[in-house]
Amino acid sequence: MSDLTRKTAVELRELLDAKEVSAVEVATAHLDQIAAVDDRVHAFLHVDREGALDAARRVDAGEITGPLAGVPIAVKDVVTTKGIPTTAASKILEGWKPPYDATIVERLKAAGMPILGKTNMDEFAMGSSTEYSAYGPTNNPWDLGRIPGGSGGGSAAALAAYEAPLAIGTDTGGSIRQPGAVTGTVGAKPTYGGTSRYGLIAFSSSLDTPGPCARTVEDTALLHAVIAGHDPRDSTSIAQPVPDVVAAARLGLQGDLTGVRLGIVKEFTGEGAEPGVLAAFRESLEALVKLGAEVVEVSCPHFEYALPAYYLIAPSECSSNLARFDGVRYGLRVGDDGQRSLEEVMSLTREAGFGPEVKRRIIIGTYALSSGYYDAYYGQAQKVRTLITRDFETAFSKVDVLVSPTTPFVAFPFGSRTSDPYQMYLADLFTIPTNLYGGPAISVPCGLSEGLPVGFQIMAPTMADDRMYRVAGALESAVGTLTPPAL
Ligand code: GLN
Numbered sequence: 001m002s003d004l005t006r007k008t009a010v011e012l013r014e015l016l017d018a019k020e021v022s023a024v025e026v027a028t029a030h031l032d033q034i035a036a037v038d039d040r041v042h043a044f045l046h047v048d049r050e051g052a053l054d055a056a057r058r059v060d061a062g063e064i065t066g067p068l069a070g071v072p073i074a075v076k077d078v079v080t081t082k083g084i085p086t087t088a089a090s091k092i093l094e095g096w097k098p099p100y101d102a103t104i105v106e107r108l109k110a111a112g113m114p115i116l117g118k119t120n121m122d123e124f125a126m127g128s129s130t131e132y133s134a135y136g137p138t139n140n141p142w143d144l145g146r147i148p149g150g151s152g153g154g155s156a157a158a159l160a161a162y163e164a165p166l167a168i169g170t171d172t173g174g175s176i177r178q179p180g181a182v183t184g185t186v187g188a189k190p191t192y193g194g195t196s197r198y199g200l201i202a203f204s205s206s207l208d209t210p211g212p213c214a215r216t217v218e219d220t221a222l223l224h225a226v227i228a229g230h231d232p233r234d235s236t237s238i239a240q241p242v243p244d245v246v247a248a249a250r251l252g253l254q255g256d257l258t259g260v261r262l263g264i265v266k267e268f269t270g271e272g273a274e275p276g277v278l279a280a281f282r283e284s285l286e287a288l289v290k291l292g293a294e295v296v297e298v299s300c301p302h303f304e305y306a307l308p309a310y311y312l313i314a315p316s317e318c319s320s321n322l323a324r325f326d327g328v329r330y331g332l333r334v335g336d337d338g339q340r341s342l343e344e345v346m347s348l349t350r351e352a353g354f355g356p357e358v359k360r361r362i363i364i365g366t367y368a369l370s371s372g373y374y375d376a377y378y379g380q381a382q383k384v385r386t387l388i389t390r391d392f393e394t395a396f397s398k399v400d401v402l403v404s405p406t407t408p409f410v411a412f413p414f415g416s417r418t419s420d421p422y423q424m425y426l427a428d429l430f431t432i433p434t435n436l437y438g439g440p441a442i443s444v445p446c447g448l449s450e451g452l453p454v455g456f457q458i459m460a461p462t463m464a465d466d467r468m469y470r471v472a473g474a475l476e477s478a479v480g481t482l483t484p485p486a487l
Helices: 009-017 023-041 049-060 103-110 153-160 177-183 217-227 245-253 275-290 303-324 342-353 356-369 375-396 421-428 432-437 465-479
Strands: 044-047 073-076 115-119 166-171 186-189 209-214 261-265 294-298 401-405 441-449 452-459
Touching (some): 009 023, 009 217, 023 049, 073 153, 103 217, 115 153, 153 177, 177 186, 209 217, 217 441, 217 465, 261 275, 275 401, 275 452, 275 465, 303 421, 375 401, 452 465
Parallel strands (some): 073 166
Antiparallel strands (some): 401 452
């Protein structure tokens, strides 16, 4: 049997259906790969060998069937898993075992997907490199001296290191798509409200969106279909049928985009983007034109304010959401000697438990929400958000999807962007507008620049997730997938 870790989810299901392999063999192959390479990659914060094998045995016993039954998956550590440590890569949650599963985890389990473990990330999903993980960074399998993107760098690296065929990420400002881009994998941010936030450790509730990650477009769509759909336990969950993303991906893979209009955003001038990234993007765009697509330039005049608006809205919501980590309810408690006041214990716990980037965001957010400054900062940012939404709506009256590079630069070396927070924030230049709008977007590998992967982003109107999958499938049919170097 050739190496099972090199197979896509679709191929694994074919082997399982033909009874050529068992789900236990598939899970074991991936657990062995984790054991062999994760000391170098550090994609995982926790591996659940027994849990994964138990789930696989149930599939082999015929208890669960379905399109992804027996296909193992890695889950970002910001998503709660019952009885399995969940830290959001923060010291403040060290040792916490959630008493419940997130809705998307319930759905993975119901689909018969063995959960291999929990993946590394920037603390509380704040960052673009995993360098802000309290447990040390993840290394990019393409070059172990470089970042795997963030915040969901662990999930993306697990795919590129063949430790898992599928992974769950969360995208608040780009944390699924940017890691996908810099690791040569596929990552989709569904429409906000299209996937449940119940059981997600909240960062910025009006933006947080869980979504699928894989090495191919079809695998990504299959996982999307498993986790998406209405959840009454999430008040912002959309009560509408999920578009057929799997059919759309398969249609796209047939390689015909006749009549599809691709919009390029005039204001994404390419300034600040690496020439190699722009070249790979343009070549891929030409490949799509050869498949029959038409390219139209559109104007989104407010996109240039997306980054500043996001870096007010996200920290504001985070400062409120992270107030629950008070040393009383979860995880870490520092200085509780019976003498100190509750306030002192809270303060000592938060001082010791949060890393510098999280503290920076809490301070910015608290300031932006304080009386006297609220209108000038948070209020203004919300107005910008509305204008960006209108830019998208106007653009989508002229084109079917918008396209851009996913991120301005390829994987950068560790330490090269940590001294200036703004340099790190620039990683999200092209991904953030979509989060403020709420629509879906996907990153698909589109070639290499200086030997490192480049991502192509496709953005679609809200609840038109199928549209982006069609274009994504077509792109993959034209440019193929990328194969990371063997570790
Ligand atoms: N890099 C962005 C940030 O630091 C996005 C994070 C995310 O999507 N979770 O906020």
